[in-house]
Amino acid sequence: MKLKKIVSALAIASLSSIAVSAQAHEHGPVYADFPVTVKDYKGDAKHSVSYGGQMARHALHNSLKKLAGKGNGEANPELKAQMMAYFEGKEAGRAIIDPKTKGEFAVAQTEVDQLSKKKNLAGKAYKGAVTSWPGNMTAAEVLAFMIDKASAADKGYDPLNGLDYAQLISKFAMGAVFYNQAVDNYLDEKLEANIKPNGMAYKPGKPYTGKEHVWDEAFGYFGTPAHTMELSAKQVYAIAKQKGDAFDIADANNDGKVSLYTEMTYAHAYYAAGADKGGKTDYLHTITKAFIDGRQLLADAKGENLTDAQRAELKGYADVIKTNWEKVIAEAVFKYAGSTYKDLQKINTILEANGDLGDNFRKYSKHWGELKGFAMALQMGGKDLGETGVKLNRLVGYSPVLLGNTQVSGIDANGNYVQSASIDMEEYMLHMLKVQQLMVDQYGVKARSNDVLAGMGDLVEKLGAKAATSAEND
């Protein structure tokens, strides 16, 4: 027992930094009110935090997702134009379709321009070729292609190809715009010394330095409330769901309305919270804490250019953010590969009994859309995933395996899908299992929702994972 105490003492001593960050969950710092450090600033701004443009894009994305499910199954140029207005337009007067006031959960802004003017999603989407979708298109082209299809589909759903566009558009856009902009742009080349230096304003007259704003923009794309460190993962999750009892939690400044700028949960922050609420991971707070620490470092630099040591430290925080953000997406891939597996199991069982599929095929398509969207998003971090990307794309394919054992294999010259004979649904289940395994092997995912091999970890734990490695004789 004494040894246990020594071990604990050693652990506490060496890991005190982690202990401090764990405490921070209770009364943690807020991502707000960092001082103005720009040397020759003449304006009257009291603080230097600014990420309105990112929040406008979150509102555009949320609204676009809502619109993607509005089609009536006929070609609908009007709907398409409306969707494109949220995707690539910059016009004034666009209403926020989501998030909107919902019961007791009152939101402060009703128009995108209240967050930031002249913002769109298309201009910020990944510029390279998207290899996870047929047609050799850029990310903006893929999204525009999907928008076109969604506008003509019944409630955004194409039953012939098993494609759920609200899911595909939303999950892919989060990767192609938010994730890509944050990790491949702001937390990447924009941290270099000669780009957006900390020794001068981001733009003349602005109350923030180059690096301060770069950092804020990356934070904005993550999509978490500024007071996240004061909240649990469960609470941050509930805010995105706009549950009545989440209102008080969200309304940090008690002004009676939830600000879509600083008090709302969006995009990957929502999925981080979703993974964390199971208690096995802490992505949300790890990422938020790294953002706050990095921002504090910049405030402490007091408007001077960063030293090499400071920049190295800042890049350290950026690495924490990037690694964990990637894991959040990998967890989502894992989770939806699991739901797709379960849907397939259900469908196969019904088919064997010659039963009625009911809405099971629709559910399968929805979960597949989420899986595919996240799998595509995972490849938007600006680095080539190599073999992992190839495996992932081949295992998932361009559509779910359909009832006649076919799958979408490409797009013809007219933009129509081409289907080819493929594997059967049972074999496709095995693909889902392999996708989960790939996420475990490559990203070390821990939350593991919908684990096909559920219980294996617990069993190994119960048997005493370490017990097996003892040199016990007989």
Next chain:
Amino acid sequence: MEAIVLDYLDQLSDTFTEPRKRVFWGYLLLALGIGTIWLRWKLGQGWRRVIATTLSPGIWWSASARADYLLVLINKLLMILIAPALLTQTVLATWLFGFFFSQFGMPPSAGSLLPDWGVAAAFTLTLFLLDDFARYLVHRVMHEVPALWAFHKVHHSARSLTPLTVMRTHPVEGVLFTLRSALVQGVTIGSFLYLFGSQVDLVTVLGVNIAVFAFNVAGSNLRHSHVQLWYPKAVEHLLISPAQHQIHHSTTPRHFDKNFGAVLAIWDWLGGSLHLSEPGADIRFGIRERVEEGEHSLKRLYLTPFGESFGILKGSIAQLLPDRSL
């Protein structure tokens, strides 16, 4: 480095504080209690003799026992370094699940074959039987293959037996035992997960596999002790008694290569290696009667087996090759 040190200290203390371990303090106390009752009231020995058999420094601080302790300390560290390179039950179970899937198609839907309690009971029993049989088999092979016996001899070189002698093991054996556990657990978990999905569970007591718990509570530690506790003859055909395992450690040639089993005696019974206890017999422990110089030196315990084993392997390979004198 720091992580390894912490892991080392943690695992070392776990050895005595974790009920999954053979030498958990609770099991040691129970064994002492059972041993004392046996000697004092079943055999009617005086207290002085009872204490001499159970707690005497002549046993616990003998050169042999001191070597045991050193091996425990060194092996723990070696195994922490080696373990990450070994096949794990998780990898094996995952592979097997995928293999069954590709061979036999989709797993049966959950709950269709057995009720939850039935699955848990079947899983726990299968694991116990398979594990116990694998222990018997590997143990037998360690004795019968000369190149492996060179390593297993380290365990048998103990002259006095204490519960910690269970960990007097050469690291090469440690690797084999780890792989054995991984194989048994991987196969069982993989197959059961395929057949029963999330229904699979382990029946436990205080968080420990019920079979392991029962074995240890029943005084498993007495097998490595000088308390000659035997069972009725009929029972010794089913379960290995401490006295039977002590026969396994005996220097008397007629006791050689008997009683390889861990818990169940049926494997030995079926395999023709069962030897019932000999109540009252004077049994000495070790490889041979004659005590040699440096029997418990670290060099002898760690390095000599490699030389011996290598020599044996070289000899057998030479026999297979054509005669070089031609």
